[in-house]
Amino acid sequence: MGDGPPSLWEWFGRNWDTGRADSIRTLLTDHVTMSLVPVVLALVVALPLGLACARWRWLYQPTSGLMNVVYALPSLPVFMLMISVTGLSQTTVIVPLAFYGVAVLIPAVVDGLDSVPDHVRQSAVAMGFTPLRRLLAVELPIAAPVVLAGLRVVAVSSISLVSVGALIGQGGLGGLFTRAYQNPFMPPVIVGIVLVVALALVADGLLVLAQRLLTPWVRARKEAAS
Amino acid sequence: MITFDAVTKRYPDGTVAVDDLSFEAPTGEITVLVGPSGCGKTTSLRMINRMIDASEGRILLDGVPVQGIDPPTLRRGIGYVIQQAGLFPHRKIVDNIATVPYLLGWDRKKARTRAMELLERVGLDPALAGRYPFQLSGGQQQRVGVARALAADPPVLLMDEPFSAVDPIVRTSLQDELLRLQSELNKTIVFVTHDIDEAIKLGDQVAVLRVGGRLAQLADPKTLLAEPADDFVREFLGHDRGIRRLQFVSTEGLRLRTDLTVPEGSEGGSPEPWLLVVDGDGRPVGWRAAARPGELEPYGTFVRGRDSMRAALDAALLSPSGCSVAVDEQGKVVGVATREALDEALAEAVHG
Incomplete structure (x- = not known):
């Protein structure tokens, strides 16, 4: 150990698990929670809304218009606004991120259902599917690839956006960036960027894997087309 | 119903x-x-x-x-x-x-x-x-x-x-x-x-x-x-x-001639202008014109009883001989429908 500033690796080792709230490990766990809970919430909310928009077309325009407005709101003021409702908790970050996710997923669900060919839907009706069973066994599985593509966008952008929460004290790994304001010391910034990107890649990779397992027929279609 | x-x-x-x-x-x-x-x-x-x-x-x-x-x-x-x-x-x-x-x-x-x-x-x-x-x-x-x-x-x-x-x-x-x-x-x-x-x-x-x-x-x-x-x-x-x-219209009742076929390789004169050459298994090979015995002309077939008169007529039109070859399900020749025979059957179809 010299007298100068610690190296990147040294700094990482020393701060990984200090047992304090600002140890890298805790920040990482917080980051995962605050970015993935909104993704799950967004999916749960967007599915029924998307189904409703696909079923009653007149709903789609106003809903997607509203959702675009939500998506356009800058995250920082929204977080600040949320503080008055939920205080300085993780919820303050989770709720707005869930809204952003819904904004992306509603069109994905609608587009996914639109991708069900009419002759497939017709034949499902003619075979004697009840509407609910047709939705669950035919329409949603066929819509799945489009919905999963939307989910990938939501997961990655959510992981990236959590960092902004650091400005209200709830940013997971984003906390490493705000420190650099007070003290021009680079290792935390680099570690933060690397971990956020790695987290995004892992999440995306898992979703791609899920897509392969859930929709093996998509590959069959691609092979048949080539 | x-x-x-x-x-x-x-x-x-x-x-x-x-x-x-x-x-x-x-x-x-x-x-x-x-x-x-x-x-x-x-x-x-x-x-x-x-x-x-x-x-x-x-x-x-x-x-x-x-x-x-x-x-x-x-x-x-x-x-x-x-x-x-x-x-x-x-x-x-x-x-x-x-x-x-x-x-x-x-x-x-x-x-x-x-x-x-x-x-x-x-x-x-x-x-x-x-x-x-x-x-x-x-x-x-x-x-x-x-x-x-x-x-x-x-x-x-x-x-x-x-x-x-x-x-x-x-x-x-x-x-x-x-x-x-x-x-x-x-x-x-x-x-x-x-x-x-x-x-x-x-x-x-x-x-x-x-x-x-x-x-x-x-x-x-x-x-x-x-x-x-x-x-x-x-x-x-x-x-x-x-x-x-x-x-x-069925080809069941179509009148067939069986005296117009000759085995492959045989020669010799016949008063008929066209003869159908068949191979050893009884399958058609081609039509031989009396005028040009060295060449074989294309033929058309129909399965007797199964194919319709439309197929029989079509087969006749495919061959310069104007006759159509009746075969069984195995493709063996059972006879030849001449123009006269087709004519009779067509006349019957129109009236019947």
């Missing part, structure tokens, strides 16, 4: 798709609904399984009004085949075929065993069972569509232009396959098409519909060609009605 009893379909905007339609589709027979687009043929078909509900009149399935049956239950008892097959892209072929058995609550193993049986029945390789629909050709997909419709062994089959999206060669083989299946299964089939040739080939009876959903004529194909009810039907049938009628 399916009975249409004064059925009308009127849409809220006032358009009438089907107008006071009454006919019967007899049990175990193929009834073809044919007509130009806008004649209400698909609408009529879809009213049978209640994908569309009739505005007036009744549709009866063996005497029971379909309007009183819960649609999903009704549909599980009626096979349905549509133009692009409508297979589920996310399910393997075997599970596509087993769709209705699954809906009926059969256990998975039984449903799949049944699906495999049907796969073979419609002439597909069992190895296709584990593939997805995208990996099959259009013709194969359509066969899977037929297998799926038959899976729960419904007494009634509805087919909505099932073969119009495939190329003509595949279409012909699918039509032949349907006729072969029907000879084994005896389903009550209602088949919709805009192609009059397909209607005549497949139908035990053909219902010609005109625009606006009115029945123009209901008859068996032979009667339809011989006695079209009016100008609309006559025009719809097209120009070569006379020739097409011949496909309903």
